[in-house]
Amino acid sequence: MNPHYLTPLFSPRSVAVIGASDTPASIGQAVFANLLAGNFQGKLYPVNLKHKVVGGMTAYASVRQIDAPLDLAVVATPIRALPAIMKDCGRHGVKTMLLAKDFSDSIPLEREILNESLAIARQYGIRVLGPVVLGMMRPVAGLIASSYTSKVRPGNLALVTQSSALCAAMLDWADSKSIGFSSVVPLGEALDVDFGEVLDYLVADSFTQGILLHVHHIHDARRFMSALRAAGRVKPVVVIKSGRFEESGDGLTPLAHRLDSGEVFDAALARAGVLNVSTIAQLFTAAKVLAANYRVQGPRLAIVVNGIGPGVLAADSATRMGVELPRLAEPTLALLDDVLPRNWSHGNPVDIIGDASPMRYRTAVKACLDDPNVDGVLVIFTPQAGTDHLTTAQLMIGLQREATKPLFLSWLGDAKVSESRELFSKAKCAHFRAPEYAIEVFQSLAAYHRNQQLLLQTPGPLEGKREAPDLVGARALIHAALSEGRSVLAEREAKQVLAAFNIPVNPSELAKTADEAASLAERMGYPVVLKVDSPDILYKSDVGGVELNIGNEIALREAYHAIVTRARRARPEALIEGVTVQPMKKRRFARELVVGVAHDDTFGPVMSFGAGGIAADLLHDQTLALPPLNGFLADAMIDGTRIGKTLAGFKHLPPADRDALKDVLLRVSEMVCELPEIREIDINPLLSDGDGVIALDARLVIAPAPPRAKRYGHMAIMPYPSDKVRDAVLRDGTPVQIRPVRPEDAEMQQAFVANLSEESRYNRYMSSIKQLSQIMLVRFTQLDYDREMAMSMVHDGENGEEQLAIARYITDPDNESCEFALVVADAWQGRGIGPMLMNVLFDAARDQGLKLMHGEVLAGNKAMLKLMHKLGFSVNVHPEDRSLTVVSKPLTGAAGGE
Template structure:
């Protein structure tokens, strides 16, 4: 992979400081002094219009007068001079500019100057960080282009902050805790370089082992999510969010009214596999613990103590922090009964009595660690008569080294236990002055594990398992409404859209008068439900627009007149189509649910699930999910809600058909992926029981959208690219399918690698591996389709099982303009046109993503493939050092003439 295109900004070798000064208190003086004091090994060039010498170094009046090359220009001068400075930088060939200046967004003149400067920068291909930034630091390289005056230690954490003031506070806090940084990046307004690009750089940075983010707002949610997911796969990422009160979710449906932007942001972070915290202390504590490779597999905590009081208080804290007290297994209880005093607590928390010896502590803690129902152990030591704090601490350090589960140690007191705490610090054990701090960290680790599981979810297509949706039918309904100038679909229209996506709905028919209503009721059978039909009335019950359980004609005629009369009285402005007639669904064991869609300004469509019915806003019981969803994500949403607890067998209620409920949420996910026109939606109530689910009422809000369905630009996460699935035929007549790789292909991919010859495996993976590690398997099958692609060629063998014949993949460079690609073909399938067919499909996928440069050796000597690439508009860059592809390249060249004939 070539160097990141932001390397001149974040790791420069030659730096010019425009506005470098000797004037005390000026930004130019502070920045240039910090660069000199930091022992930066690159070249520094002061630029000053009025002085020939700055800090004892010769200065020039313009960047263009610098003799050597310049990677980065740090601008500290007045904003009015910025356009000229950027133009000089462009003519000099400078690749990056850091605006270490404040600017007022409310000042129209300053805004115009800044916009002009950014336009000039884009013309010359200059990337700009800022404005309103503290600056930029690389403590591991002695580079400090900031006006921050205190010490910053080198370390392995990267800090990225949108607020200069908060960034300074974090640095001061970290210094007091002896925490160091690989990079400190103040983003500011982020008018050009944004979080997504910065994260991409930090993912590839070998000095960075963990990433800390302070976020206030984001500009490009797709890039942000894609970069966050890429970072979280390899390095722990911890986020603190400000501005939660600034609600960017607005709308008219219940789904929108129940959702705040902070909730959506939390859901997005969870899906990205990162950890959200609320305070600066939590930010650094979580980062240190994660960087030390502490991990848990769940939220079940065992507490071992020699004081029942602290143990009970700690147990109370588990409830506060949402941590589960582990239920010890019968085998563990039996073991502890044999070795502990008779009056031990016989449960969790484990009170092993005040005079507990070091050996008794070790026995109890070891039993808990060995219990499969325990994910972590908190040990609380209270210094009492007969106890030995230091020996107990030494045994805990030894136990942690041999255990696969984490220990959290809290030695209560100060002077008496100080030696034990020093031991814990030297051994890098997780120790805390108070048990509640340990429980909070355990909770964060459990949340991180949960979010990492969400990160691994790459929803595949619904096709194959479900009847395909009729998206065109749904679009006709939506387009008709938009053509008529309407954004609100009627209940009938909304249900027609849902039905097109295979969501069960209660049949709804329009009656424009009483006679038509009677005819419909007689046709469908009594009892029926009448509802006012008006695109202008969202909440029908607010105008008395619903009558239930109508059993005969006389009641129907009266109800019809009453509904229309009330609606015209309370909403004289509303256009009334008539009254809809629906069968009255009586389900004895039904639960009323709600499924909705809302729209977030940054992250696009968001799916909500929770309790439905008339009390939906009072109960506030809902969970959020960013589409696309799969079964794991759907069930995770359901289980988060209170209503989810009574969907199984509950008292006299039989369990609902959970599979049908799951299918509805999956179809809603498919609907919002395929229809960017859908802005909001409510299905309320969605009735669920043992016989299935059915939407009794629904409302959809739409708006005109850009025709970008191919790349799903309305979504924060790229869905499975179903459009790339295609059939093909090999030169020997074998029917094959070419499709993007899915997570469930892991076993097939592993078998494919096992079947490769030793020579092929060595040439591809540069080692004599027999099979892929679990980490590599996840990496190859759980893809972010927005920045990478893997196309598998498969066939159905004689036993009806899918077999992988070959796979071609590319990984996009951070510049989103070029990529590296590779091809693997099973040894026994060589020479049948596979390489040409599969690479042609991969080139098409790369072109679809806007890539122009592809690097790899597959093209060596293959004139037909080179001709195809040039025809598609690609620039071909050879990759001579990539020995992994030479064998495949030769095989492809051999089969090219035969394949080209197809």
């Protein structure tokens, strides 16, 4: 694979410091001195217009005078010189630039100069990081292009932050804890190089084992989530957010008013498979533990302690942090009964009594590690008469090496157990001075495991084999309302949209007179419910516009006139269309639920599930998730609420139909995927019992959808592009399916690579690999369909589904072009697979708004060259190396080839 295009920024072979100076306290002096002191191994060139020598090195008046290629230019000059510097760098062929001064508070004239400079950079293809006052650091390469004055240790963690001030504080804190970094990247305004591109580089960086991210604001949620999900698949990412409570909900429905920007951000990070923390200490602790490859497979913790007091305190902390203390399995309890004193606690925490010997500790801990109900074990040691802290510590170290589950060790005390702590540090065991810290780390690891599971979910907007919705009818209702200038659908219209997506609703029909209401009630059957119908009244009960349980015609006529009178008195300016009539549903054991959608300014549509009715506002029992959903994600939403725990049956309540409820969540997810005009949904109450679900009331808030180049551009997470799945037949009559790659294709992808010839593998991967590494396999099968597409051609063979070919593209930083790759299994070549698959790939790229596809194929591969010509690519021999042929194709016209 070719080096990442940001390699000249992070691993330059030559650096020019423009504005390098000997003037004390200047940025140019600080940056150049740090580069000299950092033992940078590449070529270093000071550039100073007035001085011929800087720092004892020959200085150049301009980069034009440097007779050598330059990878990186660090600019520490006043902004007025920037356009000329940018032109000089562009003509010299400089690849990347770091603006090591802060121009974020510039006056309008200087802002205009900065924008002009960035335009010049784009003209010459220069990538620009900053402007940022702290500069950038790559300690593992000795590249300290920064004005930071304290020590930064090399290490395996990368730090990416939007704040230079916070970055400096983090670096100072990390140095006091002996934590080192592979890279330190303050992004500043991120006018060019942004979060996504930096994360892309760090994912492929062998020096980086974990990524720390500080986020304050997000410019483009889709690109942010795309990059974060790509990084989270390969390496542990820990995020801290500042400004969590700066925004407040704004909308018409209760969910919109309750929406907390911090909770929305948490939901987004959960879908990205990363860990969200709230303090700097947690940030570094979690990153160190994750980078050391500590993992748990669930939230269940066993505690082993030689004293019930510390055990109860630890259990209280676990409960407070949401860590589950499971009941031990019966075989484990029987074993412990045999080997422990009779007065042991007989439960979790496992109190093995104060005089516990090292072997008693080992036996109890080993039993808990082997218990199927346990995901991790916290061992607490208190120095008491008859105990041996050092031998116990040695046994725990040996036990950790043979265990598949993590051990967390907490030796209480100070001087008496200091030798054990030193032993733990040398053995790189997870040890803590207080059990609370260990439990906090375990909780973080459990959250990380859960988020990694959420990351693997790639639901489609119309996933599964459920009955397809009436998209045409739903869109017609919404567009009709928008054409009338309305932003709120009437209840009966909202229910029609829900019904179009096969969500069970209590039908509502409009009656403009009392006579019409009586006729409708007679047809529906008494008792009925009457509600005022007005596009200007969102909540009818607020104006006395609802009457329940009407049992006869006389009561109905009285209620009709009373509702209209009260509504007109309360809202004289409102348009009263009439009154809707609907059956009165009495379901004795039904739970009142609410399913909603609100619009977040950053992440777009956000779904909510929780307790409905009046409890919705009182209890705040809700979970949030970013659509699209699948069954796993819908289950997670339900299980995250207190009301969800009653669905399986609770006291006198029989079980509810959970599958029917999940289907509603999935259908609402489909609605917000396919109907970008929807801003808010409030289905409340949604009744759920053993007979299924039914929406008694619903509200939809809509707005015109802005034009977007990409399908599903209104969403932060791109759904699985199920619209790209198609069936086809090869020239020889073999039926095949062409579809986007899914995470579960990993095993099939590995078999495909293994069955390629050595020549085909080398042509595709530029190496003689026989199988893909785990990291490569994850990157090739767990896709973010916004930035990358892989189309696989499969057919049902004798041993199940078999991959015949795969074509993929990856978008370039300009978001207008992409690089492609195509591989056809050797045994299936010559059957028209290449053109068929590439044409599907062309369509996918065009749908994403891409304009150019390019790549490289071996010049000696005549079949590939013939195919490229046939598909409409321009083909030219590369001037530097005639063994390669560069191919490109504009994507504005129709795809060529058959």
